[in-house]
Amino acid sequence: MIGWTGWRLAFSFLVFPGFLFSAAIGLVLTWVDRFVSARVQYRKGPPLFQPLADLFKLLLKQTAVPRGASRTLFMLAPMLGLVAMCLTSVILFFANIYPEGSFVGDLIVLVYLFALPPLAIILGASASRNPLSAVGASREMTLYIGYELPFLLALLVPIIRSGGSIRLGELVAAQQAGGPFLYSFSGVIAAVIILLTIQAKLGYVPFDMAEAEQEIMSGVFIEYSGAMLAVYRLTRAMMMLLLPLFLITVLWGGFADWWAVLKFLLIVVLVVLIKNTNPRCRIDHALRFFWFGLGALGIVAVALAFVKL
Amino acid sequence: MRQSEEKLKALIPEAEVYEHNPRRLYIRIPREKLTQAAKFLHRERGMRLSICTGLDTREGYEVLYHFSEDATGTMYTLKVLAPKDDPRIDSLAGWFPATGWIERELTELLGVEFPGNPDMRPFLTSDTDWEADRRPLRRDYERRGEKHER
Amino acid sequence: MSKLGLWGLKKSPWVYHVAAASCNNCDIEILELLTPRYDVERFGVVLVGSPRHADALLVTGVINRKSLPRVLEVYEQTAKPCLVIGIGTCTCNKHIFRNSYNAVGPYDKHLPVHAYIPGCPPKPEAMILGVVKALAKL
Numbered sequence: 001m002i003g004w005t006g007w008r009l010a011f012s013f014l015v016f017p018g019f020l021f022s023a024a025i026g027l028v029l030t031w032v033d034r035f036v037s038a039r040v041q042y043r044k045g046p047p048l049f050q051p052l053a054d055l056f057k058l059l060l061k062q063t064a065v066p067r068g069a070s071r072t073l074f075m076l077a078p079m080l081g082l083v084a085m086c087l088t089s090v091i092l093f094f095a096n097i098y099p100e101g102s103f104v105g106d107l108i109v110l111v112y113l114f115a116l117p118p119l120a121i122i123l124g125a126s127a128s129r130n131p132l133s134a135v136g137a138s139r140e141m142t143l144y145i146g147y148e149l150p151f152l153l154a155l156l157v158p159i160i161r162s163g164g165s166i167r168l169g170e171l172v173a174a175q176q177a178g179g180p181f182l183y184s185f186s187g188v189i190a191a192v193i194i195l196l197t198i199q200a201k202l203g204y205v206p207f208d209m210a211e212a213e214q215e216i217m218s219g220v221f222i223e224y225s226g227a228m229l230a231v232y233r234l235t236r237a238m239m240m241l242l243l244p245l246f247l248i249t250v251l252w253g254g255f256a257d258w259w260a261v262l263k264f265l266l267i268v269v270l271v272v273l274i275k276n277t278n279p280r281c282r283i284d285h286a287l288r289f290f291w292f293g294l295g296a297l298g299i300v301a302v303a304l305a306f307v308k309l
Numbered sequence: 310m311r312q313s314e315e316k317l318k319a320l321i322p323e324a325e326v327y328e329h330n331p332r333r334l335y336i337r338i339p340r341e342k343l344t345q346a347a348k349f350l351h352r353e354r355g356m357r358l359s360i361c362t363g364l365d366t367r368e369g370y371e372v373l374y375h376f377s378e379d380a381t382g383t384m385y386t387l388k389v390l391a392p393k394d395d396p397r398i399d400s401l402a403g404w405f406p407a408t409g410w411i412e413r414e415l416t417e418l419l420g421v422e423f424p425g426n427p428d429m430r431p432f433l434t435s436d437t438d439w440e441a442d443r444r445p446l447r448r449d450y451e452r453r454g455e456k457h458e459r
Numbered sequence: 460m461s462k463l464g465l466w467g468l469k470k471s472p473w474v475y476h477v478a479a480a481s482c483n484n485c486d487i488e489i490l491e492l493l494t495p496r497y498d499v500e501r502f503g504v505v506l507v508g509s510p511r512h513a514d515a516l517l518v519t520g521v522i523n524r525k526s527l528p529r530v531l532e533v534y535e536q537t538a539k540p541c542l543v544i545g546i547g548t549c550t551c552n553k554h555i556f557r558n559s560y561n562a563v564g565p566y567d568k569h570l571p572v573h574a575y576i577p578g579c580p581p582k583p584e585a586m587i588l589g590v591v592k593a594l595a596k597l
Contacts, residue, residue, distance in 0.1 A: 052467075053471040225512060
């Protein structure tokens with residue numbers, strides 16, 4: 001029988017802070033993205049209900065599976081990313097609301113969970129039986145290998161600064177006691193690295209070469225339509241909520257007070273502004289940038305963190 | 310008188326030159342002398358082939374080769390006439406690759422034959438919905454009526 | 460079609476541009492339509508890269524014997540329900556190519572067309588009006 005704990009878990013996973021809550025706020029954030037992009041381009045932009053209209057429209061469209069494509073993988077791959085993001089939202093929100101409840105190693109778990117949406121994209125694209133989606137999948141794989149290195153190096157900074165702890169609760173507590181890790185040289189560098197990694201994880205310009213619309217006809221998503229495409233977009237919307245929240249939790253003091261909402265919006269607006277002011281990179285440029293540019297910066301940040309700067 | 314014009318007239322005495330304006334010359338030559346004249350203009354005088362034109366006239370099918378002398382900005386056009394019952398002109402594609410596709414197009418749409426062109430497959434018209442050997446740009450091609458309607 | 464879905468379709472038409480033997484004049488005007496000056500994103504219109512994501516096919520050009528099977532293929536690939544909007548007078552009645560040996564239009568002989576936007580090329584304002592009218596018909 002499902003006991004009280006079971007119902008509480010199901011509620012956390014599905015309603016708050018799980019699927020419904022994160023999806024709703026994520027959809028609002030996609031509207032914020034389109035709104036800021038529109039204003040930067042001197043135009044009005046879509047109305048507030050636009051993400052909802054996109055969602056409902058996608059749910060009514062036909063889902064077509066290409067002949068010869070791997071049917072099961074094609075349909076299941078999008079769900080992988082969605083489930084991972086629901087789980088991430090539970091862990092991340094509870095780490096902020098109830099820091100004593102976090103477990104040792106949940107930072108590592110989050111790194112793995114954030115790796116699942118790109119994996120879902122790669123699996124779905126590989127199952128599509130389309131040469132353009134194969135190109136997109138290989139680009140996404142290369143991009144992932146590229147940005148994961150500086151991402152991990154940047155994550156070493158809060159770990160070192162908090163005295164070697166890999167529990168999110170302890171990171172938040174250490175920041176509430178001694179000030180956010182961002183207010184230091186190593187923190188700033190780590191924040192910049194994680195910000196650019198967020199750009200790549202979300203698949204935003206300048207790192208949207210996996211889904212290049214004009215070049216490879218929406219590469220990874222080329223064969224997806226209808227409800228499955230809605231799941232991918234919803235996953236991206238949830239990532240737009242959870243990735244900046246993750247940055248705030250590990251580097252900027254967590255959701256300690258209501259100023260955190262402004263910090264959060266600042267990060268989202270920065271991501272959108274970077275998206276609007278840059279052209280798309282080539283995949284080898286991106287790889288070199290992440291490994292040798294941001295990777296070197298990451299090593300500098302770790303060194304500075306060791307000497308308590 | 311222009312150097313190229315002088316030398317061409319020396320080479321081919323049957324050439325008739327019509328000067329439309331100082332920058333455009335139309336040189337009518339018999340079709341047997343085409344290869345010689347084209348080689349002269351392209352290789353010895355260094356002219357660039359712009360394009361070729363095909364016309365369906367009363368006297369026959371006329372093909373014009375427009376050579377551009379970029380140094381002076383003058384256009385030398387060779388006019389070659391092929392009679393309607395024997396529409397063949399020597400192909401230049403063997404030594405001048407640029408004319409290969411131009412000749413394919415002229416054959417496909419106008420019906421002028423270019424013996425010697427290695428590749429004569431049709432490429433402009435549809436591969437699924439069109440019979441070969443219909444020459445649509447001839448003046449007597451029936452563009453209306455049931456045979457053509459789609 | 461559920462009411463919510465229909466509302467979504469009206470408020471968020473994603474367009475895919477199919478050029479079948481066009482002279483590219485209408486294609487240039489479509490590109491102009493999608494610039495920030497005319498701001499079609501306030502209607503929810505987004506240009507997508509794959510026909511599977513499209514709700515409205517913007518077809519241009521006098522359709523050709525050669526391009527007809529390809530355009531039909533693209534129409535088959537588009538996820539239904541989808542609108543087909545013919546841009547330019549060539550799609551309506553072949554325009555200056557009406558006596559051509561190669562033109563097989565108008566489009567509604569081969570595809571179900573929901574709206575035609577005449578003009579050579581039509582102004583972007585005319586295209587917006589046409590798309591809005593086609594959506595209102597749904």
